[in-house]
Amino acid sequence: MTDNEVLQALKDVLKPINNKLDDIELKLESLRLENKMEHRTIRQDIQPLASLLETKGILPTTQNPFSMVV
DSSP states (O other), rough: HHHHHHHHHHHHHHHHHHHHHHHHHHHHHHHHHHHHHHHHHHHHHHHHHHHHHHTTSSSOOOOOGGSOOO
């Protein structure tokens, strides 16, 4: 078996592994985006409640962590 044949055989073996890694990377990026969007939605849901509780004196008024942009 020549060097070129060995290299081609290795490439053939590694191709499905590389494809699988690419698929995993895409899924991971999708999960990251989904997580970021969910986090933003939760912050938007909590903000009015936190503001109301601060206004009524139930929560102390401090620097608002929900005002940060992600």
